[in-house]
Amino acid sequence: MREVLLEKLRTEKFLQIALDFIDINDAIKVVNEVKDLENEIIEIGTPLLKSFGIEGIRKIKSIVPDKIIVADTKTADAGDVEVEIAKLGGANIMTVLGIMDDSTIHSAVKKARELDILVQADLINVKNVYERAKELKQLGVDIIGFHVGLDVQKSRGISVADLKSEIRKVSELGLLISIAGGLNKDRILELIDLPVSIYVVGGAITRSKEPKNVSKEIVNILKGR
């Protein structure tokens, strides 16, 4: 399963829809609208995970059993335990904070290989992204996630689209790359030539009046249509 998923991510570009809701009914509404689209990954966002835990992952997965599911655990400690939580819910990918101690990354990576899921290291708040990405590669993470968090987006008025040169440089390390933080259709168009596998979109889809149409337009861009 790990190898099949890694190969898929290497060969196609995916839209990851981040369900950053507190109420699971809001998340279910969006999933029902977008479930027929191709090339999507469904993310159980951190707020949803904190509100509904393993049951929340299971509930969303039961609606879209064939889609790739990310549990955005943003793990800061006990990597192995949080991999187990993601797996129990049926997630295919979990996230660990790249800024945390190597022992946490190692623990997540080891358990993820045993349980056949992928680990994404989130570079949120990492200062020297290239150096840390090199270390994270050595530690065996499967995906590197560039991420400008919601608070930084608001307070500094930036998005992950402002990290274009860093993303290009890290991509030379040969890791799979995910990017998140303030993405919308126009910003994805700006970044489409980058060797990025996963474009994460939260608010631009979930706060839109037409989540399906917005998602469809983005999938079309990613598929070069």
Ligand SMILES: O=C(CO)[C@H](O)[C@H](O)COP(=O)(O)O
């Ligand atoms: O992980 C997150 C916040 O920590 C969000 O899921 C991520 O930033 C994507 O959401 P948006 O597109 O609204 O920025």
